[in-house]
Amino acid sequence: MFDFLTYTFPISGVTTNILIPPLVAFIVSFFTSMGGVSGAFLLLPFQVSALNYTSPGVSGTNFIFNVVAIPSGVYRYHKEKRIPWPLAWVIMIGTVPGIIIGYYIRIKILPDPKSFKFFVGLVLLYIGVRLFFDVLKKKKATAQKKFDQKLTKEATVKTISFSLKKTVYEFWGERFSFSTIWVFLLAFVIGVIGGAYGIGGGAIMSPFLVTFFKLPVHSIAGACLMGTATASVFGVLYYAILPSPEGMQTSPDWLLGLLFGLGGAFGIYLGARVQKHVPQKYIKLILSILIVYVALRYIIQFFY
Template identity: 25%
Template sequence: MEYILLIILGFFAGTIGSLVGLGGGIIIVPALLFLSAGSSLFTGINPQVAVGTSLIVIIFTGLSSTLTYMKKKMTDYKSGLIFFIGSGPGSIIGAYVNKEFNLASFSLWFGIFMIFVSIVLFLKDKIKPLNQSSSGIARTYTDEKGQVHTYSFQPVIGILIAFAVGFFGGLFGIGGGSLMVPAMIIFFVFPPHVAVATSMLIIFLSSITSSVTHIIFGNINWLYALALIPGAWYGGKAGALLNMRLESKTVVNLLRLVLILVGARLIYQGLL
């Protein structure tokens, strides 16, 4: 019974994660902790195991959705690889720091982090983008309607932001997309669909590096991971296909809603 629930959970997390560029960890981690606390079917799940198992699953969600986005030429590979220079080391450090959390403190800080990101997204139209630089990396993207979008960023600033993103991704087992997508949209004016697609590439690469640290620490429940992966793989494809059918504003609004709901639930759990 528990493995059927995990397959369904994996599909749901993969779909939501790929749709808004989060990787699915914000669904998997709190769900595993909730199931462990509320059901005798799930045992031995602490914050470290929930995060480590989530990151293993996110590797497959990231790969699945990235392959789907690649076919539509929505992924900015050059920017993604530059950001990974920062997010890779950051994810390893975050995974190492994760071992200091207990369940209550993890839930509380994870929830606060989610709410913070959602607030930043609400304020994004009032924040001046940091893309006005002749010496930065300029990129263009032509959407399906033929509209040309131009965006740019300073590599050093991008790498520093990506380092912070990778740190929180390894710390909370979320792949970092919850911060990378708004960062790309707010600071560098990435088109939302390109931000989501590129975020999934970064999530795929960063999850591999941070997973190695968790494997070394023994923070993986391999049976649960194997049950989650098939659903996450197909969910990643489904979310990517759904993303392509939605307006950019809808994608951002969905991202806000997911972050607020999960954040509020985690804060409540942490305070209890």
């Protein structure tokens, strides 16, 4: 019925209905953006498995999605004054150098689709399980419970102090802090992984900040998206400009990435808008289930 909308993208060779990429991106991004994640970590498996886009260029295409989609969500979080900018800057400065290392890992060590999917599965499984058990933990009178009781009230971030040793900010009447240097080092490592995966790192950074640094998801989402967007700009450039092995398609599919990005832009904006009305335990639960599901599929396929 809609055969006239079927199109073959010349760079990637993907053949699909042109409405599918933006629709899938919209749905995925709406839910994941609430946790500070663009949704690229789920769109890459969709491209590999459903669209059969298995060359290294799929990572660069994922970066294009981030570049196009994320600014709408960042704008929304910034408008509501819910971005801790010191955290955002530390993530950005730490992640970008790691992206180029991840690029070379992707084309030199993990060019085979089966091995790459196994690598992706291991990374996602750790994130998903760690996040899931964090949801199940019984906590006393914590800031999380207070946030869940104040979801309809004004939520803004106020920086108290910022130094190389420690950063402190205030959110919903509570003070939170993190080691600046440790977050920077974490961002660098995540940049390496994200560069190989094509996600910018937000899907890994957000769960780490929530589970290990005990920062509320409602306050870190905007910073993680900002870091992902910045890293993705460099990721696109690396995959588009840097030399690749002969016969290997590493250049991103610009049109396909743009279609994913347009759908994601609307999804991320709406997700950012409703996020403060959703208890963070539900946000983390949704993310953990999605992540573990994709991870198990990718790990299992490696052995068959």
